[in-house]
Amino acid sequence: MKIAISGAGIAGATLAYWLRRAGHEPVLIERAPALRTGGYIMDFWGVGYSVAERMGILPAVRQAGYQVEEVRFLADDGRRVAGFAVDALRDLTRGRMTSVARGDLASEIYRAIEGRVETLFDDQISAIHEHDDGVQIVLQSGGTRDVDLLIGADGLRSRVRELAFGPQDRFEKDLGYRFAVFETAGYAPRDENVYVVHAAASRQIGRFALRGGRTLFLLVFGSERANGVEPTGSAEVRALLRTIFADAGWETDRILAAMDTTDDLYFDRVSQIRMPSWRRGRIALVGDAAMAVSFLAGEGAGLAMTGAYVLAGEIARAAGDYEQAFAAYEARLRPFIEGKQKTAENFASTFVPQTEFGIWLRNQATRLMALPGAANLMLGKSLSDNFELPEYA
Numbered sequence: 001m002k003i004a005i006s007g008a009g010i011a012g013a014t015l016a017y018w019l020r021r022a023g024h025e026p027v028l029i030e031r032a033p034a035l036r037t038g039g040y041i042m043d044f045w046g047v048g049y050s051v052a053e054r055m056g057i058l059p060a061v062r063q064a065g066y067q068v069e070e071v072r073f074l075a076d077d078g079r080r081v082a083g084f085a086v087d088a089l090r091d092l093t094r095g096r097m098t099s100v101a102r103g104d105l106a107s108e109i110y111r112a113i114e115g116r117v118e119t120l121f122d123d124q125i126s127a128i129h130e131h132d133d134g135v136q137i138v139l140q141s142g143g144t145r146d147v148d149l150l151i152g153a154d155g156l157r158s159r160v161r162e163l164a165f166g167p168q169d170r171f172e173k174d175l176g177y178r179f180a181v182f183e184t185a186g187y188a189p190r191d192e193n194v195y196v197v198h199a200a201a202s203r204q205i206g207r208f209a210l211r212g213g214r215t216l217f218l219l220v221f222g223s224e225r226a227n228g229v230e231p232t233g234s235a236e237v238r239a240l241l242r243t244i245f246a247d248a249g250w251e252t253d254r255i256l257a258a259m260d261t262t263d264d265l266y267f268d269r270v271s272q273i274r275m276p277s278w279r280r281g282r283i284a285l286v287g288d289a290a291m292a293v294s295f296l297a298g299e300g301a302g303l304a305m306t307g308a309y310v311l312a313g314e315i316a317r318a319a320g321d322y323e324q325a326f327a328a329y330e331a332r333l334r335p336f337i338e339g340k341q342k343t344a345e346n347f348a349s350t351f352v353p354q355t356e357f358g359i360w361l362r363n364q365a366t367r368l369m370a371l372p373g374a375a376n377l378m379l380g381k382s383l384s385d386n387f388e389l390p391e392y393a
């Protein structure tokens with residue numbers, strides 16, 4: 001089948017890989033002029049890790065990844081006030097875990113299809129006409145494409161979802177935070193292989209040193225601090241971040257200055273997408289577009305890869321019966337994803353403490369992680385994926 005995929009991110013490129021392997025003809029339509037390689041460092045384990053293994057990209061992902069040693073919380077003056085060793089988490093996953101920058105993971109996935117799958121960069125879908133025999137999509141660049149199926153893999157603010165299922169606010173669950181990510185070169189100090197975190201009331205700043213002298217920064221704040229402002233465009237985002245983090249202490253001034261040296265600033269709400277159905281006729285959604293779990297789940301990328309793998313597998317298994325394929329895809333994944341969403345939602349209330357006392361309490365809790373068995377008790381459940389990855393021929 002000819003299958004159009006809107007969005008060449010984590011889910012879209014993974015889907016294209018598996019569809020092509022099953023003998024289909026995917027075409028990716030990506031709004032950005034080139035592959036988007038931004039994003040923070042994330043822990044990569046569980047079912048997503050296994051999908052990467054089946055794609056043969058795991059050695060490259062591990063090589064691009066980092067063996068993080070510690071999560072370290074620092075006070076205003078840079079003193080270590082809490083933290084824990086990451087070894088305990090690696091043990092819980094029996095070593096099947098790495099920490100990798102989102103952009104590096106996206107690049108490795110895309111490398112597996114580059115030159116083999118047609119990708120239309122700098123374009124997007126402006127209209128969808130579904131009929132009995134297929135779907136005609138109208139591209140913003142002017143042309144049209146006739147395909148058998150259309151899959152929306154275009155992220156939290158999916159265009160396909162909006163065109164085919166309804167407006168964003170009907171499906172988005174805001175978890176109460178905003179976050180920004182950017183990368184710079186030459187920042188010091190570095191603290192190699194340590195997630196460095198500083199918290200101030202309802203704000204949190206993290207940095208992680210990458211190879212080649214680069215550093216990633218993650219700024220998170222409670223949405224109430226924005227006083228209803230929804231910034232559009234980079235200048236407004238920067239102005240808002242400067243206001244909100246102005247008195248956050250520690251290295252904040254230097255980090256805000258570093259922000260001005262980069263063009264690539266990613267900013268969004270920490271949200272989930274919850275939909276009554278991920279499919280409608282010949283159209284289905286995958287990844288954040290359908291089932292965003294938010295970064296509080298810690299494995300959005302892995303789950304997006306898993307969704308793509310299952311969707312492609314069910315399309316292959318149903319041998320042309322797309323209704324059966326979409327139904328099986330949804331039935332298999334939905335309970336697992338809803339569990340992940342619930343866990344992330346529960347975590348949201350304590351993720352960035354709102355008061356100094358809350359920060360102190362969180363710091364005490366992280367100290368417990370050093371006790372034997374505590375990591376398993378506190379994180380074992382969220383680190384174990386209660387989902388058996390199907391084998392598809």
Ligand SMILES: Cc1cc2nc3c(=O)[nH]c(=O)nc-3n(C[C@H](O)[C@H](O)[C@H](O)COP(=O)(O)OP(=O)(O)OC[C@H]3O[C@@H](n4cnc5c(N)ncnc54)[C@H](O)[C@@H]3O)c2cc1C
Nearest residue numbers: 007009010011031038039040124154155159287288295301
């Ligand atoms: C640049 C970037 C940085 C990110 N940083 C983080 C981070 O630091 N932490 C975190 O938890 N999550 C981050 N995310 C989101 C994270 O990648 C997803 O939560 C997760 O990996 C699920 O992947 P996805 O493929 O569904 O969505 P995404 O990875 O968001 O990919 C969606 C793709 O669709 C494209 N797209 C969007 N709209 C359209 C359109 N109208 N037409 C065509 N293409 C479109 C986007 O450019 C992107 O390539 C980031 C996403 C991006 C794009």
